[in-house]
Amino acid sequence: xKLVRMRSGHGDVLLAEGDPEVAEDEERLIEEFRRQLDRGMxxxxxxxGRARREARMVRDFTEVPRDxxxxxxxxxxAGG
Amino acid sequence: xxxxERRARELMRAVVGERDFEAYERLGFVSVTGRNxxxxxxxxxxxxxxxxxxxxxxxLAEYCVGFTDEGERLPPADDVLAKWMSLRGVxxxxxxxxxxxxxxxxxxxxxxxRDIARIRELDRASGDPGVIER
Numbered sequence: 001x002k003l004v005r006m007r008s009g010h011g012d013v014l015l016a017e018g019d020p021e022v023a024e025d026e027e028r029l030i031e032e033f034r035r036q037l038d039r040g041m042x043x044x045x046x047x048x049g050r051a052r053r054e055a056r057m058v059r060d061f062t063e064v065p066r067d068x069x070x071x072x073x074x075x076x077x078a079g080g
Numbered sequence: 081x082x083x084x085e086r087r088a089r090e091l092m093r094a095v096v097g098e099r100d101f102e103a104y105e106r107l108g109f110v111s112v113t114g115r116n117x118x119x120x121x122x123x124x125x126x127x128x129x130x131x132x133x134x135x136x137x138x139x140l141a142e143y144c145v146g147f148t149d150e151g152e153r154l155p156p157a158d159d160v161l162a163k164w165m166s167l168r169g170v171x172x173x174x175x176x177x178x179x180x181x182x183x184x185x186x187x188x189x190x191x192x193x194r195d196i197a198r199i200r201e202l203d204r205a206s207g208d209p210g211v212i213e214r
Contacts, residue, residue: 004091006091006147006149006154006158006161006162008148008149008152008153008154008155009152010084010087011083011084011085011086011087011091011158012087012088012091012158042166044165044166044169046094048097052097052099052113053095053096053097053100053168054168055165055168055169056169057165057169057170072091072165074147074154074158074161074162074165075147075148075149075154075162076147077145077146077147077166077173077174077178078146078147078148078177079144079145079178079179080144080145080146080178080179
């Protein structure tokens with residue numbers, strides 16, 4: 001599983017990568033996940049739907065499917 | 081294409097699938113069906129979401145919303161992808177955050193209507209059901 005964050009001037013940046021079934025990796029992934037949400041990021045898990053791709057917004061690492069390939073962090077939306 | 085935009089497009093391709101990625105590459109925007117499939121949104125980089133009726137093509141509203149990273153704009157493909165994921169994941173939260181305006185406030189209505197026709201044509205050409213099925 002990869003945790004990536006959208007960054008201005010960069011595109012996405014890899015924050016952490018690991019196997020959530022491995023305790024040490026999971027701890028690192030959870031730590032980075034919480035750090036991003038504490039910074040006010042939104043987190044989305046891309047999913048392959050039946051006919052269309054989907055995305056699930058998550059607020060806790062326990063909501064991330066164990067087999068998810070990536071979690072994408074991006075700035076919160078603001079009215080323009 | 082700038083390196084950050086190229087990288088953003090790679091992420092977009094991995095997330096949204098071929099239909100929407102092709103639309104972005106060819107047309108510069110995508111269309112995302114709402115939770116209620118009677119309407120959909122034109123999603124442009126750095127411009128408001130334009131909601132429209134999927135049957136009639138009537139323009140319904142503009143929702144002005146943006147994503148900035150510490151005050152800086154994301155690459156265009158990331159901006160579109162952020163809107164795409166938010167609409168797929170938390171459509172009503174996104175809409176609640178946005179500033180609501182009548183059609184034509186920022187996006188020229190004729191331009192939006194042409195874009196609806198273009199996305200439909202792309203769907204027809206690819207045999208995709210488009211916005212009718214989610």
